Amino acid sequence: MEWKDSYDIGVEKIDCQHRQLLVKLNEFFDACTNQKGKEKIEETLKFLKDYTLEHFGNEEQLMSEIDFPELAEHQKTHAEFVKTVLELEESIKTKGVSVLSTIKLNRTLTDWLINHIHKCDRLIGDCIAAKGNKAV
Template identity: 40%
Template structure:
């Protein structure tokens, strides 16, 4: 089942929303590949994309939060750090066991959980704060 970007996910910060939309596109490519029985072929590319994505995206978010004294910066940063740690665990599993069906399922769940919990909750709060501070 594909995940759809909806306006209720928007943070109101164009750069961040644009990056989130790209994340949705990549996840949907994995979901589509899985529906065609090709998830194992797609998983390596998704994990490589995520490695680059977290450096760029988390860096942009954290820089903005720090520059505008976001009060929940430490909590938000910890969530980013946890995501990176979990991503490294997934990469290690890929390196050790290869692109198994179990890993594909795990990555799908991991990303869906991130989208529904982090973006919908934490990033929305951050976005509202950043938008208010920049006006």
């Protein structure tokens, strides 16, 4: 998947982190295409645990700084993503890596880019723009 300009929210730090996620996502997709998904999944999940901690923290802080109206809702979506990552990790620990777990992560990440970053995170950029960029 390629980065589209429309994914940018206009806040450099956040956009950089989103691009970083896309790099990891593509690495994982490539591994899946080359039948190496099972080997890559643990590494990807480990990355996601650290990444989400920092990135969601930054995004939520930004949202509170600009009095983003849907902060609570947005936070909930972040928490659900973290939960999915932790559940996948737990299932791998107890049952081992399965094709199903790689498909699940594949779908989760694609959905996150298309629906969360492209739609929900964009609203943060829109909110900043509406306030005349005064908040950042």
